[in-house]
Amino acid sequence: MKIKNCMEDFVFQHLDGFLEQNQNICKCEQCKTDIAVLALNRLKPCYVTTEKGDLYTRLDLYETENEVDIFIALGKAIDIVEANPRHVKR
Numbered sequence: 001m002k003i004k005n006c007m008e009d010f011v012f013q014h015l016d017g018f019l020e021q022n023q024n025i026c027k028c029e030q031c032k033t034d035i036a037v038l039a040l041n042r043l044k045p046c047y048v049t050t051e052k053g054d055l056y057t058r059l060d061l062y063e064t065e066n067e068v069d070i071f072i073a074l075g076k077a078i079d080i081v082e083a084n085p086r087h088v089k090r
C-alpha cells in the first residue's frame, strides 16, 4: 500500500499562481522549491492512500478544507525566501 502527502500537490498547484501575483520574487527552481518546503513545514501533512480510485474526489475535499491554511503558509514562505534567497539577487 502506498501513501502520499497530498499537501505537496496542493502547495505546488497554488505556488505558480502566487508567484505570478508576486512579481518581485525570483522564480528559479531553487527559490520555488524553498518556498514549497517552507510552506509544507508550516502545514499539517495530509496523508492518503493511493490505492483507491476515488482519490481525486477526496483530494478536492481536503483541498477545500485546507485552502486558507495553504494560502497563508505560501504567503509567509514567499516573504521569507524573498527576503533571504539562497543565491545572489539578480
Ligand SMILES: [Zn+2]
Residues within 6 Å of the ligand: 026, 027, 028, 029, 030, 031, 032, 085, 087
Ligand atoms: Zn531564485
